[in-house]
Amino acid sequence: MEEELITKVMHEVMKRVGNGNGATAVAQVEEVKTASPLSNIPAELVQLTEFVGAGMGDTQGIVIANLDPMIHKLIGFDPKFRSIGVIGGRTGAGPHLMAADEAIKATNTEIIMVEMPRDTKGGAGHGNLIVFGAEDVSDARRAVEVTLETLPKYFGDLYANYQDYTENQYTARASKVLKYALGAPEGRAFGLILGAPAVIGMLMIDTAVKAADVEVLGFASPKKGTSLTNEVFIWVTGDSGAVRQAVIAGREVGNKLLGAWGQVPKSATGNPYI
Amino acid sequence: MEEELITKVMHEVMKRVGNGNGATAVAQVEEVKTASPLSNIPAELVQLTEFVGAGMGDTQGIVIANLDPMIHKLIGFDPKFRSIGVIGGRTGAGPHLMAADEAIKATNTEIIMVEMPRDTKGGAGHGNLIVFGAEDVSDARRAVEVTLETLPKYFGDLYANYQDYTENQYTARASKVLKYALGAPEGRAFGLILGAPAVIGMLMIDTAVKAADVEVLGFASPKKGTSLTNEVFIWVTGDSGAVRQAVIAGREVGNKLLGAWGQVPKSATGNPYI
Amino acid sequence: MEEELITKVMHEVMKRVGNGNGATAVAQVEEVKTASPLSNIPAELVQLTEFVGAGMGDTQGIVIANLDPMIHKLIGFDPKFRSIGVIGGRTGAGPHLMAADEAIKATNTEIIMVEMPRDTKGGAGHGNLIVFGAEDVSDARRAVEVTLETLPKYFGDLYANYQDYTENQYTARASKVLKYALGAPEGRAFGLILGAPAVIGMLMIDTAVKAADVEVLGFASPKKGTSLTNEVFIWVTGDSGAVRQAVIAGREVGNKLLGAWGQVPKSATGNPYI
Numbered sequence: 001m002e003e004e005l006i007t008k009v010m011h012e013v014m015k016r017v018g019n020g021n022g023a024t025a026v027a028q029v030e031e032v033k034t035a036s037p038l039s040n041i042p043a044e045l046v047q048l049t050e051f052v053g054a055g056m057g058d059t060q061g062i063v064i065a066n067l068d069p070m071i072h073k074l075i076g077f078d079p080k081f082r083s084i085g086v087i088g089g090r091t092g093a094g095p096h097l098m099a100a101d102e103a104i105k106a107t108n109t110e111i112i113m114v115e116m117p118r119d120t121k122g123g124a125g126h127g128n129l130i131v132f133g134a135e136d137v138s139d140a141r142r143a144v145e146v147t148l149e150t151l152p153k154y155f156g157d158l159y160a161n162y163q164d165y166t167e168n169q170y171t172a173r174a175s176k177v178l179k180y181a182l183g184a185p186e187g188r189a190f191g192l193i194l195g196a197p198a199v200i201g202m203l204m205i206d207t208a209v210k211a212a213d214v215e216v217l218g219f220a221s222p223k224k225g226t227s228l229t230n231e232v233f234i235w236v237t238g239d240s241g242a243v244r245q246a247v248i249a250g251r252e253v254g255n256k257l258l259g260a261w262g263q264v265p266k267s268a269t270g271n272p273y274i
Numbered sequence: 275m276e277e278e279l280i281t282k283v284m285h286e287v288m289k290r291v292g293n294g295n296g297a298t299a300v301a302q303v304e305e306v307k308t309a310s311p312l313s314n315i316p317a318e319l320v321q322l323t324e325f326v327g328a329g330m331g332d333t334q335g336i337v338i339a340n341l342d343p344m345i346h347k348l349i350g351f352d353p354k355f356r357s358i359g360v361i362g363g364r365t366g367a368g369p370h371l372m373a374a375d376e377a378i379k380a381t382n383t384e385i386i387m388v389e390m391p392r393d394t395k396g397g398a399g400h401g402n403l404i405v406f407g408a409e410d411v412s413d414a415r416r417a418v419e420v421t422l423e424t425l426p427k428y429f430g431d432l433y434a435n436y437q438d439y440t441e442n443q444y445t446a447r448a449s450k451v452l453k454y455a456l457g458a459p460e461g462r463a464f465g466l467i468l469g470a471p472a473v474i475g476m477l478m479i480d481t482a483v484k485a486a487d488v489e490v491l492g493f494a495s496p497k498k499g500t501s502l503t504n505e506v507f508i509w510v511t512g513d514s515g516a517v518r519q520a521v522i523a524g525r526e527v528g529n530k531l532l533g534a535w536g537q538v539p540k541s542a543t544g545n546p547y548i
Numbered sequence: 549m550e551e552e553l554i555t556k557v558m559h560e561v562m563k564r565v566g567n568g569n570g571a572t573a574v575a576q577v578e579e580v581k582t583a584s585p586l587s588n589i590p591a592e593l594v595q596l597t598e599f600v601g602a603g604m605g606d607t608q609g610i611v612i613a614n615l616d617p618m619i620h621k622l623i624g625f626d627p628k629f630r631s632i633g634v635i636g637g638r639t640g641a642g643p644h645l646m647a648a649d650e651a652i653k654a655t656n657t658e659i660i661m662v663e664m665p666r667d668t669k670g671g672a673g674h675g676n677l678i679v680f681g682a683e684d685v686s687d688a689r690r691a692v693e694v695t696l697e698t699l700p701k702y703f704g705d706l707y708a709n710y711q712d713y714t715e716n717q718y719t720a721r722a723s724k725v726l727k728y729a730l731g732a733p734e735g736r737a738f739g740l741i742l743g744a745p746a747v748i749g750m751l752m753i754d755t756a757v758k759a760a761d762v763e764v765l766g767f768a769s770p771k772k773g774t775s776l777t778n779e780v781f782i783w784v785t786g787d788s789g790a791v792r793q794a795v796i797a798g799r800e801v802g803n804k805l806l807g808a809w810g811q812v813p814k815s816a817t818g819n820p821y822i
Contacts, residue, residue, distance in 0.1 A: 048530045054534055060471075062477050068483050084476075086477075088504075090438075116496065117472065117504035118502040119398055119504040124667055129473060129495065197606070197665075197667070197675060198636045198663070203612065205619060210616050221677065222664065222665035223665075224663075229665055230638060230666075230675040234622070256596045256599075257599060257610070322805070332745070334808060335747075344764060349767065361747065362745045362778075363747075364745050389770040391745075391746065391774075396669075403745070403746040
């Protein structure tokens, strides 16, 4: 009974305190299973018209119908984007990019800002801030909604244990967000192979390029291309089958290294999509 | 009774482990109410003459009477500042700047170093390191004391829940610290409107500039003007009433967004000053 | 009995959640005492030939026998290093540098990459990624093994409490890793004097240079020479007795300031070596 109590407290603690992508993501598994990303909104918030919803990754989505021209100027946004949709979370930069990429396909918006803070709540990686520009507020709102709805899919291939994570992403057709943020060619396959801490990423990227004939678009490490995160990753393009194969090969060795800390890493949602 | 036990353990855990400005600040509320920032010093420490005191924000203040000339040269301090006072904490960069600004008004010191690490103990923001230069050690000591004593006031408008925070600062007359660190015009009103994660800051700054006729002095985001924090903020000047109004308007929407995570954000001290 | 239960849960929580170098290091004390750094490997991992072992500092060591030429090109490694050994952890950058420096003395390898992310699991400092290049895989593996075996020694002079840490390192003869990463002169004495948060480092470095006639090789602070960590440190050379004396003097005042938070800081292993 004492054991049971300890387990109960531990669960509650890990949920609240988090420990980077890992613990947070794992804690969110249950929430995702029992609640849509748009639920859980206190009644008083209904009166804040800018609030669209909360989502996985300690994320909120908002919309601003008529952005003040002073803010346009301050950040350098094109004045034609009267409305903006904003997504921002503390964890899960990769899933956010992927979900926003889906949203841009599905809506009449443009991507006008992508910034990745060093965050993940004490974890090894990035938080995120993504802004869609639109001429019409309903378009901006729709982009935010699609992103929030799509986030759980892309958290599916984030594997974590209490210590660290591997992040694996794949799409057959990259769109404007992946082009804007990572220089991915539009309409072609895209894959992300990422491990944290960085040592895990080193084996993942080597394994990935050996596994399939892919073209490496970029490389990032703690001092190069990241916000000083403890990650190593590459992103690749090429034949869609090859890209998928490279991602899967990287994921496999990465998760084995993660497991060396004595806990089998789990998909953040229980539903990997790759 | 089991529930009670869990609550007790949770409280202890959150206090010790912290989770960014939020949990830490909330945990500190009680301490501030029951103890002055200068108490809690173990007896053995009385013998370390450099130690001045501990304060809110996981902060210590020290004084060095005769700084070694090698250190002056290494950091680039003017040799005329024989003594230095140093304040440094892991959380609450804004309150520290504001409190140091009060200290510089009240003492015969100059501000010679302000650096903001990426910290907050796993939270979304900055820690801090602030150095006062003085020709006389008693002046340096006094600056540190005033800063420590004044800190709780400026934590009063830091609102946090387990997830994130808004930080709101206001003074009718900025002094040399705010000028040094943020380019604020001396003697004029100053306001800071800040939200974390960055998405919350986006709505706060737009709301603030719409609410009152203020002049924006600067803008910061994860990749611009911060140490890669998950924050968006502006700092403003103008008519003191307008500045105050802008800060209050930003605070209001920011705290509503914070509340969307299901927990009403609280002032870190229970005594907001704006 | 309730007290006992709380203590038990707290211990478990601190171990899992960590709180930067501090809590993590303290939690590891017991592990180090009861298990070699190479134990604790789940059976399934035996099949991953690249895995060498896990070590203090949330660290893993791996070896890649035939690094893909595409990766050589991507990172800029000399193609003659067919094999690489990689060490990477989330905490304890200093101990890793020191242990890798021992490994380079003992093996036929070269140091080809040292990167320090902003990490320590919510703590104030750096994680690490260190790569050895070798023409023969057995040399690369040996370098990783020596690093892992040597790590606990250098964690011995990392003192931490729940809040922060001081890090003190000393060697009579620096080798190629310290030269590569910090410009230390090979074959001469080397000392590191470091405190976190930065305010503690300020007193440590002043005390250290006053205590002995040493030559300061470098200075680092949140905005200069660190990855935005909340640390201040110097590294020094000179007569080996003087270097040791400077490190010890810095350590002494640093640990007194740490203790001002009401908890005596402890060596991460219980076995300081300086």
